[in-house]
Amino acid sequence: MIDFSSGPRVYCVGIKGTGMAALAEYCRHAGAHVEGSDVEEVFYTDAILKSLNIPVHAPFKRENLPSRIDHLFYSAAYDAKNNPELAEAEKRGLRCMSYPEALGLISRGQPTGAVAGVHGKTTTTAMAGTMAQAARLPVGVIAGSAVSNFDDRSCLFLGDRGLIAETCEYRRHFLNVSPRWLIVTSIEPDHLDYYFDYNDILSAFIEYALKLPRKGCLIYCADDPGAAELARKVQSMRDDLRLVPYGFSAQGNYRIRDYQVGDEYLAADVAGFAVPLILRIPGRHTVLNAVAAAALVICMGDDLGIQLDQEKLLKGCEAFRGSKRRSEILGAAGGVLFMDDYAHHPTAIKTTLRGLREFYPNRRIVVDFMSHTYSRTAALLEGFISAFGDADELILHDIYASAREHAGGITGEELFLRTAARHRSVRYYPEPAEAIEDLESFLAPGDLFVTMGAGNNWIVSHELYERRKGRTE
Numbered sequence: 001m002i003d004f005s006s007g008p009r010v011y012c013v014g015i016k017g018t019g020m021a022a023l024a025e026y027c028r029h030a031g032a033h034v035e036g037s038d039v040e041e042v043f044y045t046d047a048i049l050k051s052l053n054i055p056v057h058a059p060f061k062r063e064n065l066p067s068r069i070d071h072l073f074y075s076a077a078y079d080a081k082n083n084p085e086l087a088e089a090e091k092r093g094l095r096c097m098s099y100p101e102a103l104g105l106i107s108r109g110q111p112t113g114a115v116a117g118v119h120g121k122t123t124t125t126a127m128a129g130t131m132a133q134a135a136r137l138p139v140g141v142i143a144g145s146a147v148s149n150f151d152d153r154s155c156l157f158l159g160d161r162g163l164i165a166e167t168c169e170y171r172r173h174f175l176n177v178s179p180r181w182l183i184v185t186s187i188e189p190d191h192l193d194y195y196f197d198y199n200d201i202l203s204a205f206i207e208y209a210l211k212l213p214r215k216g217c218l219i220y221c222a223d224d225p226g227a228a229e230l231a232r233k234v235q236s237m238r239d240d241l242r243l244v245p246y247g248f249s250a251q252g253n254y255r256i257r258d259y260q261v262g263d264e265y266l267a268a269d270v271a272g273f274a275v276p277l278i279l280r281i282p283g284r285h286t287v288l289n290a291v292a293a294a295a296l297v298i299c300m301g302d303d304l305g306i307q308l309d310q311e312k313l314l315k316g317c318e319a320f321r322g323s324k325r326r327s328e329i330l331g332a333a334g335g336v337l338f339m340d341d342y343a344h345h346p347t348a349i350k351t352t353l354r355g356l357r358e359f360y361p362n363r364r365i366v367v368d369f370m371s372h373t374y375s376r377t378a379a380l381l382e383g384f385i386s387a388f389g390d391a392d393e394l395i396l397h398d399i400y401a402s403a404r405e406h407a408g409g410i411t412g413e414e415l416f417l418r419t420a421a422r423h424r425s426v427r428y429y430p431e432p433a434e435a436i437e438d439l440e441s442f443l444a445p446g447d448l449f450v451t452m453g454a455g456n457n458w459i460v461s462h463e464l465y466e467r468r469k470g471r472t473e
Contacts, residue, residue, distance in 0.1 A: 001109035004160075006032040009068050013085050014075025019071055019099050021045035022142050022154035023073060026088055026106070028052050029140065029157035032071075037064045044146070048153055056348050058345030062088035066223070067096055073102040103142065104166060104176030111162040111304065113139075113296050114177050117207065117227070118183030118201075119348045120289045124185055125166040127293035127320050129156045134316025137301055138448065139164055145342075148321035164296065170194065172204045174245040181210060181217040181299055187226025191343055191404070192273060193375040202226060204440045209241075214405060216241055218425065219295045221288055223247035245298065246291045254295050259287050270294075273310065278318040281327055283355025290317050327352065328432050330461060331467035335445025338461050339362065344372045344382030344454040353390035353411060363448040367391040368439070370432060370455030371415060373402045378409035387421050393442075394419070394426045395435055400455030432457035439464060 004006060010027045014020050015036030021085060025048065028034045037057040044422060046251065051057055063126040072094050080086045098107060103259075104264035107359045115125045122144045129141035130149040138159020143150070144166040148155045167174035170191050187205050193200040207220055209230060220227040222245040231243055254271025262265045266279040267334050268287045276296070279286055294313060305383040310351040330338040337360075343352045349369070356365060367388060372378045377399055388394050395429070396419065400414035416428040432455075439460065445447055451461040 002027075002030075002032070002105060004109075006330050006420070008032050008070040009073045010034045010073065011066065011069045012073050013060070013083060014038055014051065014078055014299060015054070016043045016045045016234060017075045017077070017099075017141075018045065018145060018154050020073070020075050022049055023102055023106075024049065024054055024179045025052060025153065025155040026140050026142055027389055028054060029155075030160065033342055035066065037394075040079065040297060044152070056372075059097070060085050064090060066094075069252070071102070071105075072096045076100075078088040087432060100168070100173035104178065107163060107165065107177045107179065109159070109395045111180045112163045112178065113177035113181040113300050114167045114174065115165070115183045115184070115185070115292075115296070116167050116174055116205065117221075118169065118188055118190045119345065119351075120185040120292075121166050121168075121183075122342075124183060124285065124289040124293050125164060126150070127290050127294050127317065128164050130320045131293055131297045131313045131316040132156075132300075135297060135310075135313040136320065137161075137297055137304075137308060139300070142166065143157050144168070149319065161306070162300060164300075167205055167208075169201065172207075174208050177201075178211060179216070180213060180303070181219065181296055182212055183219045183414060184209070184227045184230055185221050185289065185292060186224040186347075187230060188345075188378065189379065192379040193373065195432075198226070199433065202230065205230050206233055210238060212238075212241055214240050217244060217299050218242070219244045219246065219292060219299065221245075221247050221292065222250035223288065235237070242343065244295055245296050254291050255397070256287060256291060259284070261425075264359060266359075269361055273314065275311065275314060277314055280318065281321070282359030283327070283352060284358075285351040285355060286327075290320075293317075304355070317340045327356070327448060331469065333465055334443075334450055336447045336464075336469065338465040338468075339450045340458050340461050341428060341450055341452045343452050343456060345376070346380050347413065348389040349452065350389070352452070353388065356450070357390040360448050363446055364392045364444070365390065366393040366395070366439075366443065366449045367446055368395040368397075368449070368451045368457055368460050369437065370397045370431070370451075370453040370457035371399050373413065374399055374407055374452035375402075375408050377415060381410060381415070381418070384415060385422055388419065388423055391423075392425065394423055395439070396426060397432050397455070397457055398430045400453070432460050436460055436463055440467060
């Protein structure tokens with residue numbers, strides 16, 4: 001545990017990364033003296049760190065390390081073999097902790113609400129933070145992406161009564177965290193460069209849920225087969241836990257009885273809410289995430305003895321504007337609405353596009369997708385091929401390789417050929433930049449253009465938006 005009241009000295013290697021910057025900001029607000037290091041390249045987090053008066057040393061060198069360090073946290077991108085500061089720390093005998101380990105350390109010092117799931121965890125965490133802020137739940141929040149309602153930061157510090165944190169299943173990283181409340185949005189095969197199959201990833205979630213303390217709370221999506229199976233298995237092993245289902249098939253206060261789509265808004269009728277839950281971002285999946293977030297904030301408030309105003313909480317939900325790369329609206333220019341989204345799993349792609357089709361029924365939807373990792377593409381190939389039914393036009397690229405794997409099993413061209421056999425209109429450009437000139441003349445007023453995936457094709461939507469905006473200003 002970290003005793004923040006003593007003003008500990010925290011040093012962060014790779015401090016400009018989204019997660020590391022959020023961790024640094026949280027520690028700074030909690031009472032630590034924080035500094036860190038990174039490369040000289042400027043990132044959006046530079047301005048955040050500067051506003052917090054957190055010194056950032058660049059580039060990496062062993063002389064950067066201060067004489068006294070109570071806690072050294074580092075980005076998973078670095079180790080003692082490729083970073084001189086971590087090599088020096090190892091030489092000094094300092095205890096170094098990766099980002100997941102550091103998050104676990106912080107969670108052990110306070111009541112923690114964790115958000116997990118193959119899909120939706122970033123949006124759900126961001127929504128929970130926004131609702132907590134509106135309802136005045138005095139906790140800290142750490143999300144996995146920049147959030148509009150957090151002033152485009154990944155950290156929101158509202159008080160020291162607890163923590164809400166996004167936690168990741170990759171390599172079982174979330175097992176570092178010790179939650180008192182746990183949301184599980186979904187479980188299905190993913191990260192197949194690490195997990196063998198569905199049962200393997202399910203076992204990780206079971207292990208995580210079993211970390212809940214006596215009378216801990218598991219909030220799960222009753223509509224998701226994996227999350228529902230998790231709840232059944234955990235209940236058979238731990239009858240002391242509280243299980244809180246949410247969703248269209250759930251029973252209890254968090255049953256979604258219906259939802260309506262209006263003029264670019266959603267209104268959901270939830271059993272335990274006196275008034276409808278309103279959202280200004282698209283998708284049935286977003287309704288599920290919002291109800292999960294509300295359940296977490298309400299359960300935390302109840303258990304911490306803090307009476308929350310439900311009406312204010314729901315107003316916070318309506319005010320939620322999204323997070324970076326999650327149906328993120330870049331803007332409208334020349335009659336085209338430009339958006340960027342992180343969906344990179346077939347299920348996430350399909351549900352996101354279904355929500356966009358529902359939200360924007362009169363727009364032609366043009367999707368630029370770049371698949372991420374050869375292992376995921378090969379293992380889930382049939383899912384990818386059939387995921388784009390709600391796209392009117394589809395652009396595909398070569399597969400974006402992960403640093404943790406080598407090419408093999410599938411190519412971007414093969415994905416294109418297999419998808420083109422089923423989809424009405426598909427184009428292929430090996431590199432994202434190669435598509436920009438053609439798309440500039442192809443897009444027409446009334447279109448919705450979406451870059452999608454965990455690759456680097458986000459440059460296409462940003463570049464096209466800036467070009468069109470420049471011509472209309």
